[in-house]
Amino acid sequence: MSTITNTAVNVTPDSPAFLGSSNPLENDAQYSYFFNGCFIYSYNHMTDRCACLCGLDVATTKVKPYGLVDKQYVVIGDKPFRSVTQAQKARSKVSITNASTDSNSGKHPALPTIEQLSPIKSLARIEEWFNTDFEAKWEAYRETPEFYNLIQYYLALSCDAYKQKADTAFLDAGIEFYLSMAHYSWLNPSILHNAACIYWLAGEQEYALDCIELALNFRYAGMDSLLKDEDLQGLRKTRRFRQLARRYESLKPRFSYVTLEVFEVFENFAVQQPESFVRFMRSHLLASFRFYDISDLSARIDDSEDEEEREYWQRLAAFNNSYLYKHMLVDESLDLSTEQGRTNYQRFQQYRHYRILNPIVFARVSEQLFHHAHYWASRHQGVFNERDRALLSQSFQLFEEFNVATEGLCFEKRNELIDKAKSYDIHYYMSNLKRF
Numbered sequence: 100m101s102t103i104t105n106t107a108v109n110v111t112p113d114s115p116a117f118l119g120s121s122n123p124l125e126n127d128a129q130y131s132y133f134f135n136g137c138f139i140y141s142y143n144h145m146t147d148r149c150a151c152l153c154g155l156d157v158a159t160t161k162v163k164p165y166g167l168v169d170k171q172y173v174v175i176g177d178k179p180f181r182s183v184t185q186a187q188k189a190r191s192k193v194s195i196t197n198a199s200t201d202s203n204s205g206k207h208p209a210l211p212t213i214e215q216l217s218p219i220k221s222l223a224r225i226e227e228w229f230n231t232d233f234e235a236k237w238e239a240y241r242e243t244p245e246f247y248n249l250i251q252y253y254l255a256l257s258c259d260a261y262k263q264k265a266d267t268a269f270l271d272a273g274i275e276f277y278l279s280m281a282h283y284s285w286l287n288p289s290i291l292h293n294a295a296c297i298y299w300l301a302g303e304q305e306y307a308l309d310c311i312e313l314a315l316n317f318r319y320a321g322m323d324s325l326l327k328d329e330d331l332q333g334l335r336k337t338r339r340f341r342q343l344a345r346r347y348e349s350l351k352p353r354f355s356y357v358t359l360e361v362f363e364v365f366e367n368f369a370v371q372q373p374e375s376f377v378r379f380m381r382s383h384l385l386a387s388f389r390f391y392d393i394s395d396l397s398a399r400i401d402d403s404e405d406e407e408e409r410e411y412w413q414r415l416a417a418f419n420n421s422y423l424y425k426h427m428l429v430d431e432s433l434d435l436s437t438e439q440g441r442t443n444y445q446r447f448q449q450y451r452h453y454r455i456l457n458p459i460v461f462a463r464v465s466e467q468l469f470h471h472a473h474y475w476a477s478r479h480q481g482v483f484n485e486r487d488r489a490l491l492s493q494s495f496q497l498f499e500e501f502n503v504a505t506e507g508l509c510f511e512k513r514n515e516l517i518d519k520a521k522s523y524d525i526h527y528y529m530s531n532l533k534r535f
Contacts, residue, residue, distance in 0.1 A: 110134055111136050113495060115483060116134045117132075117481025117482060118132040118134055119481075120481070121164055123166055129145070132152075132167060137532055139152045142473040143176070144474075147474060151531045152177070153531050154179060155169050218260040219260045219264060222256040225249065225253050229276070251289040251292070254273050254296075257270060258270075270301040273294075277297065281294075282368050284313065284317070285361055285364050286383055291314040292314060296330040296331060300330065308339050313360075317360065317361055318354055318357075322347050355389045356389045357390055358388075361384060362415070384422075386443075390427065391416070393420055396419060400412045400416065423453060428447055428463070429457055429460060433466075444464065458504035459516050459519055459520065461497045461498070461500045462498060462501040462520040464497055465494045465495075465501065466525045468490045468493050468494035469494040469524060470524070471490055472488075
């Protein structure tokens, strides 16, 4: 069994020494132990949490199969006890249940699979799926991107079916379906692309142009293909279409940025919706659009050419700044072991210099970098390589940035954020470091 003093050469907080591992309950809850030059702490492989064990005597602590032991304490996993008797009792009572992974397969009706069928047959299959027990399917899939992809596919098939067989019933059904789903078109603006084609084929020119304008307001990524769509060839000759095309060209430099129209449609529609659905839509809004920095919006307000333009930017600024502070990366996953967490981390890098970003985000990212460094160190025998040490260094730096950002806040707001940060391992860790 190794002792701490034999491994604590050139040990610093951003280059800890690995002491060993334990598996106290002989299940998946394995623990790794580290010494950072000041105190010993543990890392739980199952929960991805760290716990400071500051009371241990560094000189006499030894790693055992069940945890750690020194002259005063016995540690089972990450829980210190004053005596061997207490530890044995605790070990006999503690049971750690692995997180169950309940499969949802079969819980919801499956999405329809479309084989190589004709547009008419494919449309019939999807139409049958939507028309059968729609409420249950809406409940099951409204918080999935696949559902909105299916909506736009239904509309595309309505156009293709009409071109295969010139029966206006296909267009009428497509229009009726679009109107029932129009509130959700901002979640997937390709719905508007296909709706514009249906309206134009049905001879409804202004409604088709309305859909194109909405797609523009919702910053449809496929605007180039929409404006060049062969199904809309006749529509391109109209004055309003040409105006929309020119407007699109003028917006290209900031086309990825959020718009007032997006905020308003979300705010209006979110009323009386289930909270989980509101979170899904808000998450989509936060992830799909670039937000403005406060200085950029101030400049646009000052440079407005008329009162209408000024009011637009002022209203947009109110939404933009509020969402940045209240919601941007405040609740979203930052687990760097997942694709979504890594994507959100990239988003943090994009916004970290924005003055309006909530300081708690810095603490959250700091926490995840801290955990991630220990996760990878534990994967290669507890050795902190250059990348792991860099992660720790970034973690400490971001937590200091959190502290600096909160210093300028009012007493009440600062205490609110600090109280929230106290639930993070990194806060406890850094607080203990300052004691040494």
